[in-house]
Amino acid sequence: MSTQVVSAGAARRRERRFALFTLLLGAAVPLLFLRGATGGIATFVLNDARGERFLLPDLVIPVDLTLVLLSAAIVAVGVLQLVRPVGRRAPLAVGAAGGLFVVAVLVWATTGASVSLVALLRGALFASVPIAFGAMAGVLSERAGVINIAIEGQFLAGAFTAAVVASVLGSAWFGLLGGIAAGALIGVMLAGLTIRFQADQIVSGVVLIVLATGVTSFLTSQLLASNTAWNSPVRFIAAPLPLLSDLPLIGSIVFRQTFLVYLMIVMVIVLQFALFRTRWGLRLRSVGEHPAAADTVGIDVLRTRYRAVVLGGMLAGIGGSWFTLEAASQFSKEMTGGRGFIALAAMLVGRYSPVGAMSAALLFGFADSLATTLQRLPVPLPSTLLRATPYVITLLVVAGLVGRLRVPAADGKPYVKQ
Amino acid sequence: MSGPDASPDPALDPAVVSDSGVEPSDGDASRLTQRIVGAITGADVRLTVLALVAALVVGALFLVLSDTRTLDAVTSGAGLGAVLQAAARSVSRAYSALLQGSLGSPGAISETLVAATVLILTGLAVTIPLRAGLFNIGGEGQVIAGGLAGGYVGFAVEGLPLAVHLPLAIVAALLGGAVIGWIPGVLKARTGAHEVISTIMLNNTLNFVAIWLLTTTLFQIPGRADPISRDILDTARLPRPFTGLRVDVGIILALLVAIVVLWLLDRSTIGFELNAVGANPSAATAAGMAVGTATMRAMTFAGVAGGLAGGALILGVQGRITPGFSAGLGFDGITVALLGRGTVGGTVAAGLLLGALKAGGRAMQARSGTSLDLVVVIQALIIVFIAAPGLVRAIFRVRTEPTSTTSISQGWGA
């Protein structure tokens, strides 16, 4: 085992690069956004106008002053990085600067217009649902030592099955069960290929994505196209929670959501507890870290992995159901658009913990929601390009992070018992 | 898996084998031929063939289960015989249309070669990095980049003769793909970002970039609203040697590229580095090779192949750039490379085979009404069976030497 070794100064150079990047961001704000916006104001709506008990006044801010302040704050972060080494928190500082930069973009784009902050953030939470479920699926399976890259396939299978079942049986609940079953089925196949037949885990995952894409597309054109009744699912509708939904701001953002949003929050908490506090979690993690050690104390490695992968498949199936039971009104070919891979990235960014994964999912959800919001504003940015934002962010985040990640030691390695 | 030191298991220690007088047997003639074929294709051919058969059988099952006539036979309460008859009829209709449409006529063969051109190139885009231990899922993005770059030169540069314009457009396609291949390579080498994620993100990004570009004046046909590019000039189109057939010199280009890749991977010092890095990066480093450079090279070469695929498509059969022209091509390349077991010869063979499947699939859709997506299902099934040779062995109860599967998963960290 070779310890990670650094040459003197490499770490400091990296930090300096980060600081430089932050300073550039800070300088970019006035350079890009401040031309001639004098006197403009931006309006941010903080209400939902859906009969809240408490109404907040709109947030009206002067654009140029806000931009100057934001720019100053970003520069301050950069200077701080330069003068006082922040060490391992360097990515955090860059993240903070990036966040401020995004706020600057939003303020600039809203010049002379009005944006509902509530809708933006509620949209972010809503959009993070499949990503959080997919990421949890990844966490479960990879903590047990099996790379699950098939999340995208589980999404597709879940979305398709949920749509068909909810259409035919006329119930979103049965649809959800169908979606879970479909995700589990792909999970069983992944487990079979990787655990029973010890096929390469990444190849197996990709194969299952192709298979799920092919089968759902095939069945869609073969069966659903001529049978629209099979593709008009009964969907979950927004279900405001009593009392909680009356809270100002938070109530509108978090508690006027759909069922799967609430389920996501509950599942994240349950899974976090289960993985890190319970006996079940301890055993599952031992299998992903050192399967031989687990085996020698009588833990059935293969069965534990099987279960983790299938359970993960069920979670991803819930994420897939979101597409047809909440987000869209019917199933269409390849409708998941690569979100399964974003979920994978969220899992990595969240450092293999459910809470971390959901935080990352929220980040991606926000990028999604922001792109949608910006599209509606009179911004000189092509809307098609904005839609690529989440993917570019994923690319950057993964590039900035992965090398410094603690991966479960046995992740990706089949366990072979004589 | 642990090294010999970790498990002093005599099964892994051939010292015990040779010392106790157990010589590796030379085997009889059948094993010898198998070994020769294996040496050419790098794999046990029998398993590959069986994987194909299994995929076609399971594909037929899907066909039957989604076939309205068969389902009608079931629901109308006809006897088992009638159901089976309906099933058999629809399978044979679909599969014979598939065969007819791929090999049944000069036109069909031409279509097979057209499909194979792109498949061979995208297959090579996966095979090259596979040798270096990298999994390129970015074929689609590389195809898009190649198509955009090659296509742009193809319609925007005017007044050049064919002999200059076409090569120029091809080089542009090559460079476009190379850049998009290089990005995940350099990210992996510098930051360790896993190529699987970065290539997929690039695919999605480039899809949007392409759609956007197609709506700009740079690409769009003046006066039109739909995102379709101007037509490629005749001086940049790949010539078609046979009148009335769509096959063009792209297939020659693909085979030439395959020959270059064959030299690269199996004869050149660069290929030796790629193979060493793929097989054992620590040992490659210890031998003085630069793993990062090899990674970047492998991905860039992959981008070149993918870019050429995009170029061949746009400058060839398509003649202009349309949104989604690249859909699924990256995954096709993965199928081809895995079916070809990571060898150049195998990739070419698999490209031709899958080209036939694609061309036949289109004919099948036209003639028997079976969705073309069935081909994707069959394709996925083929790689399921290839990726898990144990599965094929279990189904057919064949006894063969365990073939080593392409193993690339090493977790996300390193």
Place this chain on the structure above:
Amino acid sequence: MRLELKGVTKRFPGVVANDAIDLTVEAGEVHGLLGENGAGKSTLMNILYGLYRADEGQVLIDGQQVHFSDPGDAIAAGIGMVHQHFMLVPVFTVAENILLGKEPIDRFRRFDRRAAHEEVERLAETFGLPVDPSAVVEDLPVGLQQRVEILKALSRDARLLILDEPTAVLTPQEADGLFASIRGFQAAGRSVIFISHKLREHRDIADRITVLRRGRAVGTVDATAAEPQELAQLMVGRPVDLVVDRSPARPSEPVLTVEGLEVLAADGQRLVDSVDLTVHRGEILAIAGVEGNGQTPLVEAITGLLPIGGGRVLLGEEDLTGRSRKEILRSGVGHIPEDRTMHGLVGSFSVADNLVLNLWDDERFAARRTRRFDEVRSHARRVVKDFDVRTPSIATPASSLSGGNQQKVIVAREFDRPIRVLVAAQPTRGVDVGSIEYIHRQLVAKRDAGVGVLLVSSELDEVIALADRVAVMFRGRLIGPFPTPVAKEALGLMMAGVPAEEAMRGLAA
């Protein structure tokens, strides 16, 4: 517990790993199992522990036949095993590791941390093996990790403890501590099977010794009566010469100079701490030490595999600091890496390709970026003959050679190219006796040919047999070098951190 193995046979494809082995361990006995690498010791113990299934034969505990289908069965029957490579989850705490599989839980099926810590503390007290239950295992030194592993076995009420090469990672002094613990278990009526390939340790601790050779039990002897020479002969099947024949060294000018070398871990820890050393032409400078004291990073920094954190490395007059690995190798530094499967060979490549692995683009073997296969093949044919590499052909994948022959491929590769310095790390690890003798002779021959040899080994016997000067590495620092001979016991003390003067003096007293 009285354990009997009768006619235990285990076959792997093409090889009989255990051939009708009979073995009896009495209650309260320490039974030594001696044999070379690959003799079948670990296979036998894995059968006993339920990890492998025997093809033939019986296992009897206190006269009752037992069948173990997995380690759980063996544990239930009172068998505990301390593996050579610890079966510990590095990121778990001591308590989590010890109690994994039998965790205390509370009403909410939560892992009950407090109960677990109490349990571990009780165990530690009972057996006199103190540990901190909340420490994370990967932060502990190896000796303590082993203690955790032993406690893990004992917590499952093991009445027979199998210790697989337990001393490999310990200093001689730590090993003495382990032996004291073993005697403690013995006094409590527990039995121990002690596996090692080191003769001396068997004579120190075992009551009886069973020798395995090529999967057969070739004899059981009384430890007190056994002569080392006799045991060695049983082990390898022919008389062996433990001494390397060599003339005194004739060192000349310095060829490798290391000044103030430092290697830093990512967290700033000094893995190698200002090491100075000089190797002269025609001498073997050996570095002894318990593994994990900085030898590996030292070697890797000198040979360009790790970045240097401070100081410099000179080859003759030439400054190698900051050069790439390739430049260092090509300028005349040979390197036999300690982990041959990881760093030394590409297992799936042929013997011929492995023989040019670090000369792949040298003009001898490539022209205009195209490899010259004829040259590679003829080179391989000659070298395989010259260095007595036993391989079916030069096209055979290196992974299917024996450990000894794999090592010979590496030795041949480094010796056949022009080098001025050879850095050899653990050159005979996991290699059969015949190959050890061969490699030792080659090292001495290279020295006599005027190459400077830096030998790093954790095998004291090897160090003593080969070194012209010897140094010890402890916690990243270099103690010495001293001219040989140095008493083995003094080296052992220095390996445990006793200052050099005290170590030498303590011995004199």
